[in-house]
Amino acid sequence: MQKTKLVLVMVASLAIIASAWLLSVGIKHFRSGSPQITVTGVAERNIKSDLIVWTIDVSALNSNQEIAYNEHQSNREQIVKYLMASGITEEQIRYSSTNVSNEYDQYYDDNTQKYMRTFRGIQLSSEIIVSSNDVDNVEVIYQKISELLKQGVNFTARAPRYYYTQINTLKMEMLQEASQNAYARAKTIAEGSNSSLSDLASSTMGVFQIVGLNSEEDYSWGGTFNTSSKLKTASVTVRSSYKIK
The missing domain is CATH 3.30.70.2970 (Protein of unknown function (DUF541), domain 2)
Known part of the structure; x- marks a missing residue:
């Protein structure tokens, strides 16, 4: 009987030791991880067709x-x-x-x-x-x-x-603006949480599209390119993730 109790005590002790080890490893990994802030940056421009x-x-x-x-x-x-x-x-x-x-x-x-x-x-x-x-x-x-x-x-x-012929140049400029907007948003969130931004972890371009200025056109996941309006609004999004420290 006492032998059985001894075995149970040993098993329980080993379980406690194992749990403590797993917990310590988990905490270590949690502390060594890299928390991130993910934001979506936006850029918009009103343009006039030149063709x-x-x-x-x-x-x-x-x-x-x-x-x-x-x-x-x-x-x-x-x-x-x-x-x-x-x-x-x-x-x-x-x-x-x-x-x-x-x-x-x-x-x-x-x-x-x-x-x-x-x-x-x-x-x-x-x-x-x-x-x-x-x-x-x-x-x-x-x-x-x-x-x-x-x-x-x-x-x-x-x-x-109606068309805008400088579309490639416009897209590059707006991508830069959207990236800067994403960084500004992430920085605001980090500062509000008493943190600061570290390196950029990832960044992907969203949909680039053009709709009529002040129109009720629906934005499309595949991109909308309006040709019926002389005055248009171009927009692009960038999704970026930043590490925080």
Whole structure:
């Protein structure tokens, strides 16, 4: 009986010693660890587009192929003449190839109880594409080109698209700003906790995106690149972790 008690005492003693050793190792590792502060830095800039791209769809429809071709050419020539008279240079104008297609009208025939179609004519269509750094002037032309409709010119003017051509330089500058913002945030948190920052442990770039200025566009995890607004807001985030001491 006493022998059994002795064994139990020895086992209990060994358990206490082992627990104390594990606790001391754990405390040692805890003290030797590197607590970190992880923050997200943000940078935003309002920018104005420096390139405008405007597409005009030109078309002509006639049952006679030659007449359709001549009408299409006349429409295109009148539009280009108007553009160049408004300050657009020849170097700023590009042309797509001309598409030719047969157009039909479809209707339901009650007698045959089938859908039928009749030949409308041959349609020719192409695009005139204006690319210019004179954004304001092209906007004015876009707003006034409907005057050509009164002259019988057949076309459709799409809404212009706006771009910022210095996007790579902008991104690099904003990454630096976002990193500085992350450091400032981490430093504030550390000082508020009576600590100070040490080395940078890690840093990753978040999403870079551009939305319309003061718009209600949703930010996207994949990045949003607005082309419908002349004035835009660019933003980027940086997630950084700093060791503290």
